[in-house]
Amino acid sequence: MNLQELQQKVIASDDFDSIEGYFNVCREFLCLLNDSQLTRIISPTEHQYVFFQFGEDYGHKITRPLNTNLYIDKGRTFQTEFEKFVDLLNELRKKEKKALTIKKHRRFLEANGINRIIYTIQQSIGSIGDSFENANQSRKRVGMLFEKLVKHIIQALGLECESRTISIPIEECPGKSMSYELDLVISKGKAIVVSEDVVIKSNEIVGSVKTTSKDRIDKIFLDKFMMSKLLGRTIPVIAIFLHDVQRARKQGSIFGINSTFKSNHFVGYTYALNRLDGVYYVDPRPNMVSDATLSQEISDFGKLLTHDLWKLVK
Numbered sequence: 001m002n003l004q005e006l007q008q009k010v011i012a013s014d015d016f017d018s019i020e021g022y023f024n025v026c027r028e029f030l031c032l033l034n035d036s037q038l039t040r041i042i043s044p045t046e047h048q049y050v051f052f053q054f055g056e057d058y059g060h061k062i063t064r065p066l067n068t069n070l071y072i073d074k075g076r077t078f079q080t081e082f083e084k085f086v087d088l089l090n091e092l093r094k095k096e097k098k099a100l101t102i103k104k105h106r107r108f109l110e111a112n113g114i115n116r117i118i119y120t121i122q123q124s125i126g127s128i129g130d131s132f133e134n135a136n137q138s139r140k141r142v143g144m145l146f147e148k149l150v151k152h153i154i155q156a157l158g159l160e161c162e163s164r165t166i167s168i169p170i171e172e173c174p175g176k177s178m179s180y181e182l183d184l185v186i187s188k189g190k191a192i193v194v195s196e197d198v199v200i201k202s203n204e205i206v207g208s209v210k211t212t213s214k215d216r217i218d219k220i221f222l223d224k225f226m227m228s229k230l231l232g233r234t235i236p237v238i239a240i241f242l243h244d245v246q247r248a249r250k251q252g253s254i255f256g257i258n259s260t261f262k263s264n265h266f267v268g269y270t271y272a273l274n275r276l277d278g279v280y281y282v283d284p285r286p287n288m289v290s291d292a293t294l295s296q297e298i299s300d301f302g303k304l305l306t307h308d309l310w311k312l313v314k
Contacts, residue, residue, distance in 0.1 A: 114302035
């Protein structure tokens with residue numbers, strides 16, 4: 001499959017109606033990556049990040065930075081690891097956290113398997129998007145596909161998970177209300193009715209899914225505060241991000257790496273406004289692990305699927 005065909009798949013919808021659909025598109029991109037003469041460029045500022053440059057037919061466009069600690073660039077390895085991932089999801093669906101006692105699943109998790117699979121799939125889709133003549137043509141689509149991927153994964157665990165639009169009346173102002181478009185509403189053991197006039201039930205948690213927190217983190221904290229205030233009870237809200245990395249021009253090179261994470265804003269909102277019920281990254285920045293304050297609030301996406309989600313939906 002050539003790059004033009006992969007571009008069409010990113011634009012279309014039918015290829016992403018299942019986790020396996022995501023796998024197929026990613027596998028095709030990895031085949032293209034290995035079979036073609038794409039130029040591999042190592043970032044001079046953070047050497048674990050690389051870029052790939054497309055050929056003349058695509059204007060020598062350059063992919064987003066890819067973290068080689070997570071990105072699986074060999075199709076055969078990706079297929080093997082994907083099969084382990086699907087196997088784990090099936091076991092979690094049947095046994096919940098008891099699945100983690102199985103030796104093969106523990107080995108997969110110790111190798112950071114969940115995050116590597118999610119990162120490889122989504123960044124492959126993003127890299128296809130980077131090849132478009134107009135970057136804005138695919139940016140929103142790539143973000144929507146990440147949200148849809150997370151929804152498929154949570155549903156594969158046997159949980160209810162859908163997007164929802166709600167409208168919450170403002171009691172002090174009759175006839176006035178505030179509307180919210182919720183990326184995910186998650187619950188266990190009870191079907192979610194998607195309707196304009198349905199609010200958030202007591203057994204449901206809200207999930208915000210974005211590729212990065214850039215220009216979005218403030219709104220997530222504020223939405224939790226306002227929804228809780230308007231509904232008169234604390235609404236559980238989690239945030240899921242792919243990464244907080246972007247290309248930056250440094251030392252004469254266009255292949256530097258910048259973090260887009262506003263750590264002080266994050267801490268300020270956490271302690272001065274309200275704490276989120278979980279913040280999860282597929283590719284967390286180093287300070288999210290090393291900083292004592294941040295590490296209490298931020299975990300990796302694998303931890304959500306294997307531990308925290310089961311506590312949140314009990």
